[in-house]
Amino acid sequence: MNMPIALPAAHQTLMFNEAAETAALVAGQFARNRETVAALASQLRASPPPFVATCARGSSDHAATYAKYLIETQLGIVTASLSPSIGSVYAAPLRLEGALFIAISQSGKSPDLLRNAEAAKAAGARVVALVNVEDSPLAQLADTVIPLGAGPEKSVAATKSYLASLAAIAQLVAHWKDEPGLLAALDTLPQSLGEAWNQDWSTLTDGLVDARNLFVLGRGLGLGAAQEAALKFKETCGLHAEAYSSAEVKHGPMALVGAGFPVLVFAQPDETGAGALAVADEFHARGAEVWVASARGASSTAPSSVQLPLAQAAHPALAPLLTVQSFYRAINALALRRGHNPDLPPHLNKVTETV
Structure with a gap:
């Protein structure tokens, strides 16, 4: 006879307590890295790269999705994700002369990421490492290191290091960009993250206890948040979830959505928000269970979906961080409700060393 596994209380998990540290660590990170970031930014303004390439895996690659949209919308510089397999498996030479190569990693020691960073540097790219382990091999080979400063993260599910x-x-x-509005918004981000942590998303937790499948929708700056949420549903809850752009979901995947099918929508407070809300209304009208995280509130064109409260972002570009912070608290609780320990997902390790 199998004995039930004893689970911690929601506030006792490593995931809960590590995610709860985010506001304070971001404040410290900004203060510590300001001079390094300002110097790098000055160099990039003086000699703009022709394009930006990112390289990462897992949650870090979802951060790279955010980087793509933020760099393209704020700076107008084309940004593409470079598959780690290009350098490690295919060993294909790439033309990266003058490019900015951003490698994002918690551990800084995944072999395929290191090979690509080495190849990028050899090809003439400026290598910038966003890394949590400051004495890692990745940090040692980078031209510029921007430490994440998240400290030890013991839960397998990354939270504070992602944010x-x-x-x-x-x-x-x-x-x-050296734009006053966005710079000023950074100063308010730690306080906003604290407010985001205290938002009540219990309706989402209650509604997904018995779910088997789920779509998570975002768009633009919010797409990386949707990708991160879908990963966390699978990783911590054993719940199959897929992330889609709220535009791309209408190109085939929406055929699956109908009565009883759950959909979580992250609506950005920017030009993409109205479209996301319209999709949420359409799915709700077809009988789907829909939860909408939106600072703008519910759409008025159809019966209201379940609304999830969001902390107000001082700048739309920072909204995804607040959305994910609220989500982390909810997903920790959901994992436990579904009988899973979010700190110890089956078959997973903290560091995945792909080659």
């Missing part, structure tokens, strides 16, 4: 990655990207882009 620290987004914060580092936001700080770099704000200084690079």
Whole structure:
């Protein structure tokens, strides 16, 4: 006879307590990295790269999605994700002369990421490492290191290191653009993250206890948040979830959505928000269970979906960090409700060393 596994209380998990540290660590990160980031930004303004390439895996790659949209919307510089397999498996030479190569990693020691960073540097790219382990091999080979400063993260599910990655990207882009509004918004981010942590998303937790499948929708700056949420549903809750752009979901995947099918929508407080809300209304009208995280409130064109409260972002570009922070608290509780320990997902390790 199998004995039930004893689970901690929601506030006792490593995931809960590590995610709860985010506001304070981002404040420290901004203060510590300000001079390094400002110097790098000055160099990038003086000699703009022709394009930006990112390289990462897992949650760090979801941070890279955020980087793509933030750099392209704020700076107008094309940004693409470089598959780690290009350098490690295919060993294909790439033309990266003058490019900015951003490697994002918690451990800084995944072999495929290191090979790509080495290849990028050899090809003439400026290598910038966003890394949590400051004496890691990745940090040692980078031209510039922006430490995440998240400290030890013992839960297998990354939380504070992911948000620290987004914060580092936001700080770099704000200084690079040198735009007063975005720079001022950074100063308010730690307080806003604290407010986001205290939002009540219990309706989402209650509604997904018995779910088997789920779509998570975002768009633009919010797409990386949707990708991160879908990963966390699978990783911590054993719940199959897929992330889609709220535009792309209408190109086939929406055929699956109908009565009883759950959908979580992250609506950005920017030009993409109205479209996301319209999709939420359409799915709700078809009988789907829909939760909408939106600072703008519910759409008025159809019966209201379940609304999830969001902390107000001082700048739309920072909204994804607040959305994810509220989500982390909810997903920790959901994992426990579904009988899973979010700190110890089956078959997973903290560091995945792919080659």
